[in-house]
Amino acid sequence: MASGFAHMAFPNESPAYREARNQLLGAEIALRRQTEAVAEMRRALPPGGEVPEDYVFExxxxxxxxxxxxLSELFGEHSTLLLYSYMFGPERDAPCPGCTHLLDCIDGAARHVPQRAALYAVAKSPIARLAAWAHDRGWNHLKLLSTAGNEYDAHYYGDTGALTPAMRAERGYKDGEVWDEPMLNVFVRDGGTIRHFWGSELVFAPDDPGQDHRGLDFMDPVWGMLDTTPEGRGKEFFPKVNY
Known part of the structure; x- marks a missing residue:
């Protein structure tokens, strides 16, 4: 398994600890390989659907x-565009704390990701409200856009409007209710054609027992760090906007 690491030993650890840790390391290596295999499958996707319109954001x-x-102007010099749908519509008094803690982290990543791909967060609130919130939050790198007045959220699952009746029934959603959802969508531009490349559909997949969707955990360092602790994520903990 991870016999190549048998020489590692932290101060005063027991043989039982090292044996169990090496078994765990083997599982971690397998997970790393599986993660890369999934990434390869993602990169090998055939061309996605062409976007139905050149959405206008604020x-x-x-x-x-x-x-x-x-939308076509958001790519800048890049051929790839990432849009994260932020749950902060005008009907909300405060934004989703789950989205907010994630964007706290992404603001730091927004220094680096734009070296390879364009990155924005989008939400339904008016842009003045979003800009004021970003300022209050201290987001200095993440760029926000308003989807107020366009159909982007409805088309790309930034809200529940496009959910099928079966998905609504499965989740206990009432007919006619539409609210925002967290969603990462990736678009690619080839010449004058813009296509959808990938979306975080795991957000809408059935949850495993005792878990939420975990559809965006791959980009969320808060959960990743807590998963290294003996207490784990905890059954009651969920990030707050303020503590």
Whole structure:
């Protein structure tokens, strides 16, 4: 298994600990390989569907005034665009704490990801509200866009509007109710054509017993760090907007 690491030993650990730890290391190596295998499958996806329209978003411009921007303009110099749907619509008094803690982390990543791909968070609230919240939150790198007035959320599962009756029944959602959902979508541009490449559909997959969807854990360092602790994530803990 991980016999190559048999020489490792932390101070005063027991032989039983080292044996169990090496067994765990073997599982961690297998998980690492599985993670890469899944990433290879993702990269090998055939071309996704062409976007139905060049969605128009609202953002804060260089002069700090709201301006309109098209989806095709968001790519900049890149051929890939990541859009994270933030659960902060105008009907909410406060944003989703789960999304907010994730974007706290992504703000740091937003220094680096744009070296390879364009990255934005989108939400249904007016852009002035989103910009004020980002300022209060201290997000200095993450760029936010408003989807107010376009159909992006409805088409790409940034809300529950596109869920099938079967999915609604499975989750106990009432007909006619529409609210925002967390969703990461990746788009690619090839010449003048923009296609959907991948979306975090695991968010909507049936949960395993005792878990939530965990559909975005791959990009969430909070849960990853807690998973290394003896207490784990805990059954009661969930991130808050403020503590």
């Amino acid at each position: 953002r804060i411009g260089a002069d700090f005034r709201p301006e309109m921007v098209k």
